[in-house]
């Protein structure tokens with residue numbers, strides 16, 4: 001089949017694109033070069049499969065530098081491609097904190113050296129994530145990593161004046177502040193959602209208002225200074241309501257929900273298994289339904305993983321002593337498919353918007369989140385929607401084992417991932 005003109009080309013044949021086109025897609029020199037009936041160069045059969053733009057995560061914890069026993073940029077990148085991601089965004093709560101050009105460039109270079117997917121660092125809002133003094137935001141924006149998202153994730157930027165200054169500052173380069181909305185005073189020592197379940201279990205509760213109060217303040221601040229706010233991991237029905245109200249008023253706010261908050265409820269805590277301990281906490285069934293509705297109607301823009309690897313010594317212990325967080329990269333697509341598409345709430349194409357197109361647009365990742373057209377970077381994935389697979393924490397690509405989905409049978413398998421045109425047969429990983 002190979003013709004001289006397209007030596008080195010690769011054609012994915014027989015697949016259906018996420019938006020229902022039955023076409024062959026040819027990749028040449030890392031770009032989509034032909035779409036149609038022809039076959040150029042090497043052939044990869046996509047018969048019976050779906051072709052999607054590679055997924056984009058705006059909320060990933062990679063633990064390097066500082067906690068390489070839990071995850072590295074390399075192991076996190078492998079987990080990412082296994083899960084269908086061609087771009088991930090590394091949160092800055094490392095040791096040292098990514099609050100300078102030096103640290104964000106280090107993470108960016110580690111991602112490039114690994115070369116499996118793009119790793120875009122998120123910079124800290126405040127020095128050391130201490131919440132008091134703005135970090136070197138402009139230096140990070142102008143660095144080789146070209147940071148556009150800033151977050152103190154893990155901590156809330158709770159001081160209203162600091163939050164206002166941060167929102168004003170990132171306007172200079174069309175950046176965005178991604179807020180972990182958690183009022184610190186209302187959540188001292190909190191362990192799980194505040195409800196009848198927390199009283200029954202004797203665990204200190206984390207009220208919904210601790211999240212909603214910060215979201216309400218921040219959308220008003222973003223409106224006041226005419227800047228961009230992104231709300232991380234929304235978990236409450238009230239939070240969805242506030243964001244819906246803000247969007248209706250024209251406030252420049254975007255929001256994310258995690259796969260685990262779309263599926264699991266606070267009832268999981270009754271097992272006292274710390275694998276279900278997460279920040280923000282799992283909420284009620286009513287909240288889960290409101291989050292699904294919010295994602296379906298676009299109030300919540302995207303699914304973000306909040307992939308949070310932890311070593312077993314920090315997770316396999318008593319609930320009170322355990323670290324907050326769950327793995328997410330390898331299971332996110334299947335959970336999104338199950339909770340949103342199989343449930344009939346959204347179409348497959350809308351799921352791809354929420355997991356690839358919209359996050360790439362929010363972050364400005366122009367080589368990702370395409371719509372499969374000629375000239376785009378070949379960052380793609382081939383998916384089998386009809387197959388299922390069983391989650392096994394012993395065989396995950398992440399260095400950590402803390403998946404809450406161990407043993408579950410999940411729908412939809414990522415088969416091949418294309419990063420800058422290079423094919424990775426990730427199903428075999």
Ligand SMILES: [Zn+2]
Nearest residue numbers: 153154180232
């Ligand atoms: Zn967070």
